[in-house]
Amino acid sequence: MERVRDVSELPKAHLHLHFTGSMRPGTLLELADKYGVRLPEALTDALTGGESPRLRATDERGWFRFQRLYDAARSCLREPEDIQRLVREAAEEDVKDGSGWLEIQVDPTSYAPRLGGLIPALEIILDAVESAMRETGLGMRVLVAANRMKHPLDARTLARLAVRYADRGVIGFGLSNDERRGLARDFDRAFAIARDGGLLSAPHGGELAGVASVRDCLDDLGADRIGHGVRAAEDPRLLKRLADRGVTCEVCPASNVALGVYEKPEDVPLRTLFEAGVPMALGADDPLLFGARLAAQYEIARRYHGFDDAELAELARQSVRGSAAPKDVQDELLSGIDAWLAAAPGDPGTPVGAGPAGVRQG
Incomplete structure (x- = not known):
């Protein structure tokens, strides 16, 4: 059997993770018990070892069901210490998956x-x-997202x-x-x-809606x-446009x-x-509901799409280049990716990353 490198040790950036959706299942169950929140049965079944709920959000009823589960989870975040715990644990999970940089997305009006x-x-x-960065060594920033x-x-x-x-860690608007x-x-x-304030523009598009929604975002x-952005695959001209402009698509396979x-x-x-040259950053979206965190997205690329280790390394590079990480952090992550690829498969000494500026130490 061919030995392959561990994707959890591949340095990478995580650019598509929603705030409440990043929560650990056990944390949600503890907070629900703490505040006396009765969670929907479909959610508790999934959190206690059952399968992730099949949400079928391609119709409005299915989307409403998904939103209901998400809102129930969000209702359990009530105190500053709950927020601190969520962010710290999200950072810890990302570090375990090889992330050296996380941009977490949040609509603060939902928690206000x-x-x-x-x-x-x-x-x-x-x-x-800021606290999670100090405690975990992970580079983190925030993308503020409006609700359409x-x-x-x-x-x-x-x-x-x-x-x-923006000077406190907000890097983008979604x-x-x-x-x-x-x-x-x-x-x-x-x-x-x-944009005038120097923030990245990172709206959702090309998932539930189609090609036109990607064009509208551009x-x-x-x-x-x-x-x-995955629905852009339905239009070769749009793929070329994304590739030519270097617009990164934050692709979340398990969520899709x-x-x-x-x-x-x-x-x-x-x-x-990938073959059209569109930069991609694989993301977990809402692992609380979908059951798969960051490294699992790379495993999907390997198992179901035949990406070899060199191609997985290139996906990781694209995630880093598409991030708002400072140049020194990007450079160290890119060096870590090269080291991961250069190491023999299964080598326990494969470096995950290096450097103090928010990059995970191996």
């Missing part, structure tokens, strides 16, 4: 009612990120807030929730505010990265299958995007 308001909520989150189910004026407020905290609702151009002013929101975008892992068009 229990944390004293919008500004206190974001400050609590950023404080938690809400009014575009709310998005502008969030964009201004994100810019205000747009999440059901892509089939609302038009990207309704949020163009918010994204203009964010044309109306000036996207530097696309959250998901769990939400019914594709029936099986082998149906996710990783090869199509």
Whole structure:
């Protein structure tokens, strides 16, 4: 049997991880018990060893069911210490999976009612990120995301807030929730505010909606990265445009299958995007609900799409280059990737990364 290198030791960046969705199942169960929250049965079954719920969010009823489970989990985050625990544990999980850089995505308005308001909520989150970085050595930043189910004026407020905290660790601005609702151009002013403030533009597109949603992210929101973007595989001209512009697609294979975008892992068009030259950053999306964290996404690429170790290393490089990590951190991660590939498969001394600036020590 051919020996392969451990993908959990491959240095990489993680660019698509939602805040509540990053929670450990055991943590959610403990917090639900602490606050007397009765979680939906489908969620408790999944958290106590059952299969992850098949959500089939390709129809509105399925998306509502997914959102209901997510909202139930989010309702268990009520105190600053809950936020601190979530962020620290998310960082610990990423370190175990070989991540040297994490950009976690959050809509602070979702947590503001229990944390004293919008500004206190974001400050609590950023404080938690700073603490987690010190405790784990992982480089972390925050991407503030607006909810496309809400009014575009709310998005502008969030964009201004994100810019205000750019010197505290906010690096980008996103747009999440059901892509089939609302038009990207309704949020163009918010994204203009964010871009003018020096933030990355990273809206969701090309998952539940199709090719047109990816084009809209590029044309109306000036996207530097696309959250998901897999449906671009349906249009060769759009693939070329993404490749030519170097727009990174944050592809989440396990999520795509769990939400019914594709029936099986082998149906996710990783090869199509890769061979078209579209940069990709594999991400876990919401591992709380989908059951697979970062390293598992690389295993999907290996097992179902035939990516060899050299190609997996290139995927990791693309994740690093698509990140907002400082150049010295990127350089050290890229060196770690080269070392991982140069080491013999199964070598326990394979380095994971090096350096003090938020890169995991091997």
